[in-house]
Amino acid sequence: MATITAVVNLDLPGPTISRHVYGHFAEHLGRCIYGGFWVGEDSDVPNVRGIRRDVVDALRALGIPNLRWPGGCFADDYHWEDGIGPRDQRPRMVNSHWGDVVEDNSFGTHEFMDLCELLGADAYISGNIGSGSVREMSDWIEYLTRADDSPMATLRRANGRDEPWKVPFWGLGNEAWGCGGNLRVEQFASLARQYATYTRDHADNRVYRIAAGAHEDDYHWTETLMRSFDPLDRDDRPATPFQAVSLHYYTRTGSWAEKGKATEFSTDEWYLALSRASWMEELVARHSTVMDRYDPAKKVGLVVDEWGTWWDVEPGTNPGFLYQQNTLRDALVASVHLDAFHRHADRVVMANIAQTVNVLQAMILTDPESGALVLTPTYHVFEMNRGHHDAAALDVHLKGAPEKEVDGRTLGLVSASASTRGDSALVSLSNLDADTAHTVTLDLRGRDVVGHRARVLTAPELAAHNTASAPETVAPRDHDDVRLRDGRLEIDLPAHSYVTLELTLSPTPSQPLVPR
Template identity: 80%
Template sequence: MDQTTAIIDLDLPGPRISRHVYGHFAEHLGRCIYGGFFVGEDSDVPNERGIRTDVVEALRALSIPNLRWPGGCFADDYHWRDGIGPRDQRPRMVNSHWGDVVEDNSFGTHEFMDLCELLGTDAYISGNVGSGSVAEMSEWIEYLTRADDSPMADLRRRNGRDEPWKVPFFGIGNEAWGCGGNLRVEQFASLARQYSTYVRNHAGNEVYRIAAGASDADLHWTEVLMQSFDALDRAEEADAPAGPFQAVSLHYYTMTGPWADKGSATEFSEDEWYLALERAGYMDQLLTRHGQVMDRYDPHRRVGLVVDEWGTWWNVEPGTNPGFLYQQNTLRDALVASVHLDAFHRHAERVVMANIAQTVNVLQAMLLTDPESGALVRTPSYHVFEMNTGHHDADSLDVHLQGVPTRTGEKSELPLVSASASTRGGTALVSLTNLDAQAGRTVVLDLRGRDVVGHSARVLSAPGLATHNTPEAPDAVAPVTLDAVRPHDRGLEVTLPAHSYVTVSLTLA
């Protein structure tokens, strides 16, 4: 079996990997909210104030750091006042983006913030720029976070919530280049400054404002947004927050076909396996290129990059509503996730948050709920996130790979091994992905700078590339202990099975 070497200096920590790159996304789309997170108090599915308890328990096991809501495209049609007050009195609306269904607004601000409290996670509210107003957005943050007897705080109390909530993250629009208004970036940059100014800090709640950023490789969008900041290059202000917003976003989805025929989630060839992983690897190039644009205007890196929509986007499962974006989740999706997460780790100095799309029943979901039986299924992607919790708020470590095999792809050479590592206190975590569909791979971990006094390893793989979990086979793809880890004169030798994801936990002296 061929060998790859991964050189890791355990005593040279780099930028911290924010736990927030493991964020999630919940849009009013298909069965993400209704039937996914929220079933109502009268449901036979166990719930707490209408929120599914099994979903909460599963996500708490991921230490989910933040949750983005209510969209997505839905956010720029959403008017928050429609989602407060007695549920039977809330006005209805048409969800024109996703299935053209009627939304009854029974899940609104109070329900979402209740969900965040049950999850122990931070709220990331996506504000309406496309069809909303500056005053509407300003009043929403006041309603959420003000503690005194202001008009919006008083309205919140009349709706049953005395104490304000903490809202650390607020999005200024969504996909303003498309469903969020079809704006040119020059138009949106001015609106982002204006709207951000009125998303105020109330009662000690410090808001991190994220302006709707680019799609894919639209570097011009990022450049114009960066030009709209004031004095980012002044050394005397290097430690001050950027303003009036603090970050810009980036959206990128992985698919193997064109927009009209994105490819099947479960029926794909070996060539499509590699194509998906090559396109997933393109995220690293996007982060580099957008980061270079940002560096020109922001040498002190005061502005964050937030990848608040990423993941696979396949054709919907046959027989399901095409507007609900329900797709299965295979081992291939899990390795797409691991490749992305490695890229976020490598760019920890700039990437401050990321949100996989979406958490339940939509696109590359963590969880699938069965509408017939009520069963909850953890997807292969879920397990990658669970295996990586040791990277949360850990210091990144450079991984220098030697002897990595490649495969000629659509536009580039695809490395068949991906890796990242981090350290925290007396521990380190190494993540290794073998993208080879057929062959295993031996990796020597050349561990330098600190003594390793203990180790353990886990592996996620499956018999087939398209293996996935179902209510009947919930653990077809699930992590198990990896015994194929041996001492080596440079550190450790690890055997990666074909098409697998492995984490190696180290105890350091």
């Protein structure tokens, strides 16, 4: 069993890891909205005004910080006025991107904002630039956030909502390089400035505007958007037209036509998926470097608002619904991504895993026949990481960690990140080795540790996953393989596992490290 050392200076906090890095994404796609979040008020499934109660409870347990809606590609076909007013009078539309099904618009603006209030989550709305108009977007933000007797506020009251909502995050289009209009970046940069100008702050609602950014390693897209900003190095600079740019990247082991199987994969494919997931670190670093040229003070945020695994759909399901199982491999893909976001907390201000329920790398799966709710392995990684929300990032210096050459890249087989808040700290450790356990020696410096608790997420099989009949196949449990030795903590990482270590810190340096 190899031994690895991780040096953590507990007294040198870095930038804050925004809780919004743990954001989620809900698109009108497959069974994410309908059958996932929304069952209707007449459903036998317990609900609050048509919204599934158990889904809300599960997501509240994660401390869900924000929810992105209505897309995705759907956003640039969506006209918000079709989704307000009496549900039985709302016009229908064709969801041409996802299954070519008819959308009845029964879940619209009021239902989404009600969902956000039930979740205690901030709303992140993606506006329609691809097929919409400047006026349409301007009217939508007025409808949502204005308090007086303006035309849109009056219309909102007529539809049953007196008080305005808070909408802190607004997306200016989605994937403008593809389904959002097939635009050249120079075209989109001009449109984004224009639309941002009319996405106004009303009363005390301050909107954080996020311009649709690059696909994977399109650094030219990011550079062009950054060049479109007004100068950022003047104290008296005018407000920038948008406050962040986005980035999209999905992990797969095959081509876009054949992306790889969710539950049937070889050990080589295990490593290939994790190697490709680790590319996120490079993508974030290089896009950040481009942004640094124009914004060295890091006033503009990078928002990774679509990320996760994208596998072939489960056999027998609609190929346009993107329903896939979620295994232990997906959980470690998530942990690798989250470690990268933690390490780049100075620039990455938000991220949104795709998607929350029943689509792609979901937190939750709902059984369409029994109505049962299943928490996925990825859900558990998010829950185990709650201690990182709004905590100060800590550098983790790994020494002696094993590596493996995969697909022309070097994959570190142990990934780690850490953070601190008050008199506590959280260390997250991923063992990506499919077959071998490793021991990590934690050299914790700068503050005394007076207690600890470890938890582990693993399973006997690499493709282990949860189902309605076996919902606890992959679930966290207490991990007792932690020892105090020579003033340091040793922790054993089982093969293919995810481990978190919660530390209780002394406010004074005089108390010794003791095992809990």
